[in-house]
Amino acid sequence: MPVDLSPDATEAEAYAAADAWVREHLPADVLKAALGAEWPEVAAFVADPERSTPWFAALGDAGLSSPTWPCEHGGLGLSAASAGAVTEAVTQYRVGRTMADFVGLALAGPTIIAHGTAAQKERFLGPLARGEHRWCQLFSEPGAGSDLAGLSTRAEQQADGTWVVNGQKVWSSFAHLSDFGLLMARTDPSLPKHRGITYFLVDMTTPGVEARPLRQMTGHAEFNEVFLTEVELPADAVLGELNGGWAVAITTLMQERNGLTGRPAVGDGKADELLRRAHGNGSLEEPVLRDRLLRMLVEERALQMTTLRAYAEAGRGAAGAEGSVRKLVNAQLEEEAGALAAEVDPLTALSWPAGGAVPAPVEEFLAMKTTSIAGGTSEIQRNIIAERLLGLPKDPDPEKDKPFSERPRTS
Amino acid sequence: MPVDLSPDATEAEAYAAADAWVREHLPADVLKAALGAEWPEVAAFVADPERSTPWFAALGDAGLSSPTWPCEHGGLGLSAASAGAVTEAVTQYRVGRTMADFVGLALAGPTIIAHGTAAQKERFLGPLARGEHRWCQLFSEPGAGSDLAGLSTRAEQQADGTWVVNGQKVWSSFAHLSDFGLLMARTDPSLPKHRGITYFLVDMTTPGVEARPLRQMTGHAEFNEVFLTEVELPADAVLGELNGGWAVAITTLMQERNGLTGRPAVGDGKADELLRRAHGNGSLEEPVLRDRLLRMLVEERALQMTTLRAYAEAGRGAAGAEGSVRKLVNAQLEEEAGALAAEVDPLTALSWPAGGAVPAPVEEFLAMKTTSIAGGTSEIQRNIIAERLLGLPKDPDPEKDKPFSERPRTS
């Protein structure tokens, strides 16, 4: 049963209601742990499906996992600001839905709300709110990286209206654990590239869908390649218009960039952590290194302030390119943090006991490029900022208006 | 009478012959001053036309101002390496031709040698070698900056074969003091932009040629705007083929980028000077500033080493883009030097006694952007490096093959 809140609730009302609901419904031991800042215990609760599954179901029923969604589809119909207050109230106890649900809650939900049929909303939104389905994104392809619309995965309609999909996707987080996927596939190659794409909702258990983990330079596999071989989809797997998938995808991408999760804060960050390490091992005494660390502190605080500003001003029409500003700066900070982690602890970053845990500076150094490439490269963010925030003209794309099938192939 | 040197002379022979010639012919007081490193006296000699005019004439007659030129046109026919040794021998006494002759000796001469008729060579090369004519370049236009070939200045041929030129040029060094100019003008707007240009040699005293100094942000006027209004040129003012001016201009531009003047050295530079200033006023104690100064020292030395390498390896086929590498790095160093000059002496750079001489840090700060814009912006140098040194594909130019007259006008 949804928490008792009018869609017009103020931030303070929303915060209070959500806070009260959590205090009332969260298992007593977990609440106690959270109030005592015993975070490992709270994390153990969230990580234990036996306990977290019913909790997330209750949270979803209360509307607290999807506060901006319409009331009839598992939401509370709140404004962005009041919804933020709800999220913040839940997040303070660290018992909200995890990053593994980001695609589902932040991307799939709003996209289905915007473009779905009544049946699709009915089928997917409730379970999404309750945490019953995990979702993944099937957009990127090896041959079409930054140029998303250059995708080659084909979906061909059969006489009976069903579809057969063939192709390969890449950079799908959690694809191997997902129940459903958001798929873009080419349905008419005779049209220019943006106009022959259709958006599908794919049951990941369909035969022919195979997710394989993709190992990164860090040695970890956070992403997957997904192979689609003669995958048969029902006619009602289409979301939005036939060949109108690009517009649907824009909804998803805008959500991805604007996806703030709770009220941002100005305070302790990665630079502070690095400064503490440098203080601990004496490298803070090196003035050039110290200034670089402090410069990172300044940029990190300025980013936090920018995020807070975007959050505070969102009610008054945030620019769509703002998310790109933050992503770009965040990528630069991640890169600098990785570089600095190795300079603060240079030998630790170079060798460590074989078989032992990989030290943090090594992980950080090797992950430094992740954010500047994944989820849209920094070059793409700069294009977005230049074109949307500053109104600069687009780069010429000689193939933009040509039929997709006539483009030269990349190697 | 040319100095006695075979075109096959080695570097050592060339150096010795030039050195001996200068010691024999330089006025005794000037030689003494140079040997005693009394440079202000030497500079006074060079700046005094009464004394330097006959000296430069003698130097030119000896072939020492243009050692690579053919023997029949005032040169010695030497290789680049041996010619460098000659230049170095003259330069050590600081009695060679000045920067005001750079366009004439380094650009006009070689371009005329490569593309001129026998009559043009006869008319121009001797006086050039003897320092009788000063030259300027009339390439850039307000509407065509980096895109040189986008020039609009029109030359229309009359029934009698003469030409009438109308247009505006900009960024011409020494134009107000020059006897002749190297002009590119459009002679057939119905051809694509690179193909309708003709190269002219212009007598700057022709009616309708007007040079106006152009004040830079430094307050100085090192460049000129040149207005061409109904300027009548004789038929033999054309250098090279009709409508083939772009190829002629490439010769000029390549000379401009490769124009090394004497053997480069690795040693005292601008960074050293800034370090001395910082040591003098105590700002060297600021570790962050000190490291920036030392970083500039490293980059400056590395550039000197690169220039020396280009010089040493030139005999074995230097890449054409190498000049762009050096110009790009030099521009970055000039910018950093200007920025650092102000940081070393922050208050001096901000205010100084009214009416007094403008302090060096102010001049340097305000000139910091000159090299990264003038003579081809750093962006253009990066394009050249990427395309010629690395073989990357060119940016698309939608108008490259269109008739020039059909292009949209810039504002």
Add this chain to the structure above:
Amino acid sequence: MTGETGATASEPAGADDLVEFAWTDEHADLRQAVRRLMATRAPLDRARAVADSGERHDADLWRTMAEQLGLQGLAVPEEHGGFGGTLVDVALVAEEMGTVLHGGPFLPTAVLAPAVLVPLAEHDGEAAALLGRIAAGATTVAVAVAEGRHAWAPGLVTTRATGAPGSERLTGRKDLVLDGADADEVLVLATTDSGPAWFRLDTTDGPRRERCATLDLTRPAATLHLDDVPARRLGGPDTDGAAVADRAALVASVVLAAEQVGGAAEVVRRTAEYVTTRRQFGRPVGSFQGVKHRLADAAVRAEMARSAAYWAAFQRPGTDDFELGALVARSHCSEAFLQTAKDGIQLHGGIGFTWEHDMHLFLRRARLDATLLGDAAAARERLLAHALPDLAPSATEVA
């Protein structure tokens, strides 16, 4: 997908303590009023014309600012006859003025002087009276701290005060005193046996005020040669002059940061306009990534600068967060404006480094702003105490 750095609160907190960036209609009205005044009476051309003519400032405009908008009194508390505006109000005004590079006496008289005088006025009727006259637009005030190569370093001041209380005399030299040749009043930081203290110079008697040429053409400045000249000490007997100077620098840093935001954003705006219309190689130059990406980075810096300047402006002076915000803003906004001004020139190409084009005026202003209250590296060094409070328990002490 990585989360944004440090972007979630770790402690439960009510939603109602969110005050940063809480813009009001009054803020919007003030901004509009100043923008309109600047557009009609002080556009950038006018700043250049005033500078070219060698005039100090536009006296008519000065009166209008006082009479119609009360801008000179914005930073003066109501108890001293001012309008008691918040720091956010003053910052908004500075941002708008920064957009057109407005110069003249406003910064020293209406920003620096009140920042120094407000704490002094607690125990000093003379300082309080001066605040009243500033607020009324009836006087102009210069503030003299800088010496040698140190722009704002209270601990390194060597100008010396001698003589008995009530009849002190000053000896030394002050550099880069904005409006120092013309201001009606001059406040001087000088050392005494009990540390640095503030003095009101007797401008009628003795000080040689040498008018200077300035890099920033819109901000006249002078060198003061003080050769045993009379002055009156301001503040109470226990006033810590260095602490007053430090607090004033922090307050002024936030205002100057807003000015830097105005300048940087205007460079971005003008450059975007230029590269959209300018064509080369058959395309608008703004369609080349070399241009777009440089300008995108500049826009990002300007956005970050705006966040930093106003976050600080929304803090309560005297708090740790205020100091942190002021120092972050000084470091970020100083470098952001300088870099953006350079980029603006680069992206304008040849025209951008001519005297007639306005771009270099932004670079000149950026250099002054980055120096005036202490440089970015010094600000960062002070931030260390905020990140590692255990390291330096005296984090809020005067540097």
Add this chain to the structure above:
Amino acid sequence: MTGETGATASEPAGADDLVEFAWTDEHADLRQAVRRLMATRAPLDRARAVADSGERHDADLWRTMAEQLGLQGLAVPEEHGGFGGTLVDVALVAEEMGTVLHGGPFLPTAVLAPAVLVPLAEHDGEAAALLGRIAAGATTVAVAVAEGRHAWAPGLVTTRATGAPGSERLTGRKDLVLDGADADEVLVLATTDSGPAWFRLDTTDGPRRERCATLDLTRPAATLHLDDVPARRLGGPDTDGAAVADRAALVASVVLAAEQVGGAAEVVRRTAEYVTTRRQFGRPVGSFQGVKHRLADAAVRAEMARSAAYWAAFQRPGTDDFELGALVARSHCSEAFLQTAKDGIQLHGGIGFTWEHDMHLFLRRARLDATLLGDAAAARERLLAHALPDLAPSATEVA
């Protein structure tokens, strides 16, 4: 038109003292021979395969290097049974090996160990004999200097030697010892009552050699736990161990700089190839200025790095110019390779940060190379004495 910085000689000088960049046919032959060997026997795939298999190195290749090209003896003087190659020769080899990220024992055995042993061998037959065995390819040697967070700081070594001359024992811990778990011999820098000195570890008795996981997968390393283990002191009674370590670091810096040049240039080459074939938005990605300008900057850095590394290699060790060159090369080449490796990953996009792609191997190597002999900032600090010789008369002293 501005002249290039400092690019004209101010003193008369004969043209015949120009020795830098005087390439010979022998240089070209050596480069070709090494390049061919690497291409056939040690391409980058092979380095990865060796690393994946956990093998230390390719022993067959090691023998071939010794027997066919004598590479292990290139840095060993002829008097000690080596080939007495110049530093330019060794640098050429290192550059070619850097191109394919060749690892294993070559750097410690054939570069670091000779750099340490040559001065020691002046007064020590044991060191001389060791050089002979290195030159013959008959032994491998590790060099242990680094401790804690200090990679090569002779003055900060805390590993301590005790006991009478001839029967010293070492106690301490050495980190990042390249090939330290497997090398036949280990040279250790340890402190004594008379300052730092070099020791040859008795590897049969006592030292615990802990094999480590390494960031640079191609360069195995170990931590040595020295718990009162026997060792023999090398060099004469007056040998200054710190000076030997310092000189060795300078010599090795030049070689490592050449390796960095090889790595950086290869990243540029591979990336140029990739962006020329990869298409996005209807064009090769290499036609976008965002890509081309980044890669042009990388190419410029690599060219400058090559000039710096070889200029230093052409100087005579022991001279001021040699030290200057080595320090310039260490600073420039370290940062050039690191930045280029990062750019290479960025320009490859998604594929560039996968495990299967080779780009990250360059980044890993770049990080090691930038640390191994001391960092870039420390090198720059030492350059101060070269720019301002009056400031520090003891410019060539050990840091």
